[in-house]
Amino acid sequence: MNILVFVKATIDRNAPLDPDEIFPGDRDDKSDVMTNNYDKNAIEAALRIVEEKGEGKVTAVCLGSDMADKVVKEAIAMGCHEAIRIENSKTEITHFYSVAKILAAAAKKVGEYDLLLFGMQSYDYGTATMAPMVSEFLDLPLACWVEKVAFNNEKVTVDKVIEGGIRKIELQLPAVLSIASSGDFEEPRYTSVRRIMKASKTVVPVWEIVDLGVEEQKPSVEFDDIEEPPARTEKCVIFDDGDANELVGELLGALKEKGLNLGAFK
Amino acid sequence: MAKILVILENAKGKIVGLTKECLTVVQNLAREIDAEVEGVILGHEISNLAQEAGKFGVNKVFKVDDAQFRGINILYHTRTIEALIKEINPSLVIAGASLYGQELVPRLAARFDKAMFASVKSLTLEGDEYDGIHPLFEEKLFVSMEGPTDGLTFATVLGGNNPEAEPDDRLSVEVVDYSPVIQDSDKRESFVEETIAKVSVDITKAKLLISGGRGVGSAEKFSAITEAAKALGGEVGASRAAVDAGWVAYDHEIGQTGKTVTPDFYIACGISGAIQHLVGMRNSKTIIVVNTDEEAPIIELAHYAIIGDLHEILPELMKQI
Numbered sequence: 001m002n003i004l005v006f007v008k009a010t011i012d013r014n015a016p017l018d019p020d021e022i023f024p025g026d027r028d029d030k031s032d033v034m035t036n037n038y039d040k041n042a043i044e045a046a047l048r049i050v051e052e053k054g055e056g057k058v059t060a061v062c063l064g065s066d067m068a069d070k071v072v073k074e075a076i077a078m079g080c081h082e083a084i085r086i087e088n089s090k091t092e093i094t095h096f097y098s099v100a101k102i103l104a105a106a107a108k109k110v111g112e113y114d115l116l117l118f119g120m121q122s123y124d125y126g127t128a129t130m131a132p133m134v135s136e137f138l139d140l141p142l143a144c145w146v147e148k149v150a151f152n153n154e155k156v157t158v159d160k161v162i163e164g165g166i167r168k169i170e171l172q173l174p175a176v177l178s179i180a181s182s183g184d185f186e187e188p189r190y191t192s193v194r195r196i197m198k199a200s201k202t203v204v205p206v207w208e209i210v211d212l213g214v215e216e217q218k219p220s221v222e223f224d225d226i227e228e229p230p231a232r233t234e235k236c237v238i239f240d241d242g243d244a245n246e247l248v249g250e251l252l253g254a255l256k257e258k259g260l261n262l263g264a265f266k
Numbered sequence: 267m268a269k270i271l272v273i274l275e276n277a278k279g280k281i282v283g284l285t286k287e288c289l290t291v292v293q294n295l296a297r298e299i300d301a302e303v304e305g306v307i308l309g310h311e312i313s314n315l316a317q318e319a320g321k322f323g324v325n326k327v328f329k330v331d332d333a334q335f336r337g338i339n340i341l342y343h344t345r346t347i348e349a350l351i352k353e354i355n356p357s358l359v360i361a362g363a364s365l366y367g368q369e370l371v372p373r374l375a376a377r378f379d380k381a382m383f384a385s386v387k388s389l390t391l392e393g394d395e396y397d398g399i400h401p402l403f404e405e406k407l408f409v410s411m412e413g414p415t416d417g418l419t420f421a422t423v424l425g426g427n428n429p430e431a432e433p434d435d436r437l438s439v440e441v442v443d444y445s446p447v448i449q450d451s452d453k454r455e456s457f458v459e460e461t462i463a464k465v466s467v468d469i470t471k472a473k474l475l476i477s478g479g480r481g482v483g484s485a486e487k488f489s490a491i492t493e494a495a496k497a498l499g500g501e502v503g504a505s506r507a508a509v510d511a512g513w514v515a516y517d518h519e520i521g522q523t524g525k526t527v528t529p530d531f532y533i534a535c536g537i538s539g540a541i542q543h544l545v546g547m548r549n550s551k552t553i554i555v556v557n558t559d560e561e562a563p564i565i566e567l568a569h570y571a572i573i574g575d576l577h578e579i580l581p582e583l584m585k586q587i
C-alpha cells in the first residue's frame with residue numbers, strides 16, 4: 001500500500017495574525033509556522049493503515065517555501081517514510097486551483113500510489129477544495145470527512161461524516177480521501193524529541209514546479225482584499241479563582257452588573 | 267438571458283435548509299442580473315420536491331428521479347450535472363456549502379477546469395464582476411473573491427449567513443424529467459448504506475441553551491446538562507462529540523452538521539470549541555463557558571468563562587438562580 005499524504009504549512013494559531021502576512025513565506029520567524037492541524041489526522045490515518053497492513057510506504061507531500069521544511073520534517077518525525085517538498089518561494093502560488101493542479105502533477109510524478117490522503121481543511125484558506133479538485137484532475141474516486149476505513153481487495157470501504165449521521169461508501173483504489181478530525185484518526189500520535197532530532201537531519205528532496213509540467217493558467221476566480229472583522233470591544237471575563245460557590249457568585253454578579261438576568265427563563 | 271443553475275440538495279424527503287439559504291442569495295443575484303433561475307434535483311421518488319422548489323423562485327426544475335440515485339454517489343451526480351450544464355449553458359452553478367456541496371461543486375468546477383467561489387458567506391454583483399466573501403483562519407479574517415459574470419462560474423454558499431428563502435405559493439414551476447448520465451468509470455464509487463438521525467425537537471428558538479460536550483464524561487453524567495436546562499428553563503444543546511457518543515440525540519447538535527442558534531444565553535459546558543461547533547453558536551448574544559481548561563479555544567469567543575468542573579459548577583448555578 002503506497003500512500004501519499006498532503007501536508008500544508010500554515011501560520012501558527014498562537015502567532016499574531018496580520019492580513020499582510022497570511023502565508024508562511026511572508027514570515028521571517030519559523031516559530032510562526034505550524035503543520036496544518038487537520039493534516040496530522042491524515043498522517044495518523046496513513047500510518048495506521050500501513051501499520052495494520054504490515055506493509056507499505058507513506059510519503060508526505062508539501063507545496064511550500066523553505067518555511068515549510070519544519071512541517072515536512074514533523075511528518076517524518078511522526079513516522080512518514082519519505083517526504084517531498086515542492087519549492088514555492090519565488091512564485092508563491094497560493095490559489096487553491098493552481099495548488100490543486102500542482103499537487104495532482106506531483107502525484108503523477110510519484111506515479112505509484114493506492115491512496116491520496118488530505119486533511120479536511122486548511123487553517124488559512126480553508127476552502128476544503130483540495131481533495132475534490134485533485135481527485136478530479138487525476139480522475140479518481142473521492143470521499144471527504146472519512147472517520148473509518150476498511151480494505152478488501154482493490155477496494156476501500158469508508159465511513160464518512162454526513163449531517164446527522166454516517167454514510168458508508170465503497171471506492172475502488174486508487175482513491176482520494178480527506179480525513180475527518182473526528183472518528184478513528186481523531187488523536188494524531190505525538191512525536192518524541194528524539195524523533196524530531198533525527199528527522200531534522202533527514203535531507204528532504206525539493207522538487208521544482210517547472211519540472212512538474214503544469215500548464216500555467218490564470219484561475220477564473222481570484223482572491224482580492226483581505227479584511228479584518230470589526231474588533232470586539234470587550235474581552236472574555238474569566239473566573240478561575242475560588243470554589244464553585246464563589247465562581248458562580250462572581251459570574252452572576254458580573255451578569256447582573258450588565259443588566260443580564262440568567263434567571264429570566266425559569 | 268443569463269441562467270443560474272441551483273443544485274437542490276435533498277435529504278430525508280426534504281429540500282435541505284441550506285439550499286433555501288442559497289436560494290435567497292440566488293434570488294437577489296437573479297434580480298440584479300435579470301437571470302432565469304433553474305434547478306436540478308437528484309434522488310429517488312422526489313416529484314413533490316421538484317414541485318416545491320418552484321415556491322422558492324426556481325422557474326424550471328430538472329428532475330433526475332431514478333433508483334440509482336437512492337443513495338448519494340458523487341460521481342453519478344457529477345456526471346449527470348456535467349451533462350446538464352453542457353446542455354443548458356448556465357453562467358453560474360451554485361449550491362450550499364454543505365458536506366455534499368463541498369464535495370460535489372469543486373469536483374464539478376475542476377471538470378470544467380474552473381476555479382470557484384468556495385464557501386462564501388455572500389455572493390453579490392460588483393459592477394460586472396461577482397464578489398464573494400470567504401472566511402480565512404476560522405473566520406478571524408475574510409477575503410473577497412472576484413470573478414467575471416460572463417462564462418461559467420461555480421459557487422458554494424456557507425450556512426448560517428443568509429435567511430432561508432420564504433415560500434410563495436403563487437409561483438409556478440416547470441418540471442422537466444432528466445435522465446441520469448452514468449459512465450462505467452463512475453461505478454468506482456458505490457453507496458453502501460447510511461444512518462441519518464431523525465429530528466423532532468427544535469432548539470433554534472430557545473432563549474437559553476445549555477450545551478454539553480465530551481467533557482461531560484458519560485451518558486449518565488449528561489443528566490447534569492439536562493437537569494440544569496430544565497431548572498433554568500432552557501433547552502439542551504450539544505457538540506457532535508456528545509451526540510456521536512450517544513449521550514444525547516442529534517436534534518440537539520449545534521454547528522456545521524447540526525443547528526445554527528442565536529439564543530440570548532449560550533452556556534457551553536465541556537466543549538473545546540472546534541470551528542465546526544463555533545459556526546453554529548458564535549452569534550449567540552451572551553456566551554458563557556464552563557471548562558476545566560483555561561486554554562480551550564471557545565473562551566476566545568466567550569463573554570464569560572468559569573474555569574472549573576461543570577459537575578460542580580452547574581449544580582451551584584441551579585442553587586444560586
Ligand SMILES: Cc1cc2nc3c(=O)[nH]c(=O)nc-3n(C[C@H](O)[C@H](O)[C@H](O)COP(=O)(O)OP(=O)(O)OC[C@H]3O[C@@H](n4cnc5c(N)ncnc54)[C@H](O)[C@@H]3O)c2cc1C
Nearest residue numbers: 479480481505506507521522523536537538543558559576
Ligand atoms: C465534517 C465534520 C463536521 C462536524 N460538525 C460538527 C458540528 O456540527 N458540531 C460540533 O460540535 N462538532 C462537529 N464536528 C466535530 C468537531 O470537529 C469536534 O470534534 C467536536 O466539536 C469536539 O467536541 P467537544 O468540544 O465536545 O469535545 P473535545 O474537543 O474533546 O472537548 C472537550 C472539552 O471538555 C473540557 N472538559 C473536560 N472535562 C471537563 C469537566 N469536568 N468540566 C468542564 N470541562 C471539561 C476539556 O477541557 C475540553 O475543552 C464535526 C467534525 C467533522 C469532521
Ligand SMILES: Nc1ncnc2c1ncn2[C@@H]1O[C@H](COP(=O)(O)O)[C@@H](O)[C@H]1O
Nearest residue numbers: 006007063118119121122127128129130
Ligand atoms: N500547499 C499545500 N501542500 C500540500 N498539501 C496541501 C496544500 N494546501 C492544501 N493541502 C492539502 O489540502 C487539504 C485541504 O486544504 P484546503 O482545500 O485549502 O482547505 C489540507 O488539509 C492539506 O492536506
